[in-house]
Amino acid sequence: MKTVVVGGGVIGLATAWRAARLGVTVTVIDPAPASKASHASAGMLPPGHEQLLSQEHVLRLCMTSRDLFPSFAAELEEFAPSGFRRDGVLDAAFDEDALGGLERQEALQDTLKIRTERLSPKEIGELEPNLAPALGGLLSPDDGSVDPRVLNASLITAIEALGGTVVRRSVVRVGDHVVTLDNGDTVAFDRVVLAAGCWTHQIEGLPEGVIPEIRPVKGQILRLHSNPPVLNVTTRAFSKGTSLYLVPRLGGELVVGSTYEERGYDETVTADGTRGLLERAGQVIPGVGALRFAEITAALRPGSPDELPVIGPTTVPDVFLASGHFRMGVQLTPVTADAMAAYLTDTEPDPVVLPFTPLRFS
DSSP states (O other), X not given: OEEEEEOOSHHHHHHHHHHHHTTOEEEEEOSSTTOSHHHHOOOEEOOOOGGGTTOHHHHHHHHHHHHHHHHHHHHHTTTSOOOEEOSOEEEEEOSHHHXXXXXXXHHHHHHTTOOOEEXXXXXXXXXXXXXXXXXXXXXXXXXXXXXXXXXXXXXXXXXXXXXXXXXXXXXXXXXXXXXXXXXXXXXXXXXXXXXXXXXXXXXXXXXXXXXXXXXXXXXXXXXXXXXXXXXXXXXXXXXXXEEEEEEEOTTSEEEEEOOOBOOTTOOOOOHHHHHHHXXXXXXXXXXXXXXXXXXXXXXXXXXXXXXXXXXXXXXXXXXXXXXXXXXXXXXXXXXXXXXXXXXXXXXXXXXXXGGGOGXXXX
């Protein structure tokens, strides 16, 4: 069975790896694999959040992926480091409204049997002495983060170790069991997975309506650096109805994110984006201005028409979709990849993915 995966972001790469493990011959096609939205992502792996209470099917998908991540990472580490850290997520409230939100979140996590520790302002200060004073917080010690740049590089290593191929070209058309590349070459397939993020619906050759429009949502993400690291654990800071995430790396990098901008396919890094993130970070970490500026990146998140993932077979035989993960691509990588590998090997996927079929748009 020969499968072509169009798209070399974390979803496409993980799908190819999990399929290759099951004996599928895989070819990943992307002009710059591992360089799209997941390359810019902070890679936070949060516990359940109260915002998911009204979307039970999304909550179940997130929780399934959360449970899969440790084994997913361990299996990948047979080939290369995964970048996975399970050292805790701190949710810190900086005003009374946010504190009330944490109470609802604690109740949800208790229902989901997610281990949670309520922290006083003093305990938060002891855990994270560089944070501004918080009114209270929740620590989820079994959650954490993954470095998507390490993860993507390792997925490529694993794919090639299992006999897969990565082709650095663009797919412009999908025809009858063949894809056409931007240089005119063709690659035959038995099955194809379209996982090209917000560029997926631009691929030609399929009947109208088979691929829903996956719109781009711009996000600018800041990277700072200090030695030693300024934070100990991944932190979500809640205040004034918004959240800011702060993801530390062991090497001293701090990822700060992010903006949400409806600007089409514009990937420009802007002064406003940089200033806004620095100002918000400064409200949470008073000494942030002294950190070394490392990088600011703009990337395009893939948003489906209902802003939910699109996972599974389409109305065209042997054509599958894995896109539209919006802000949760890295978080939902294990559950999506396992589901796609099941579809590609004619086995039943976990029922948790069934509400996210592409057929809901047909």
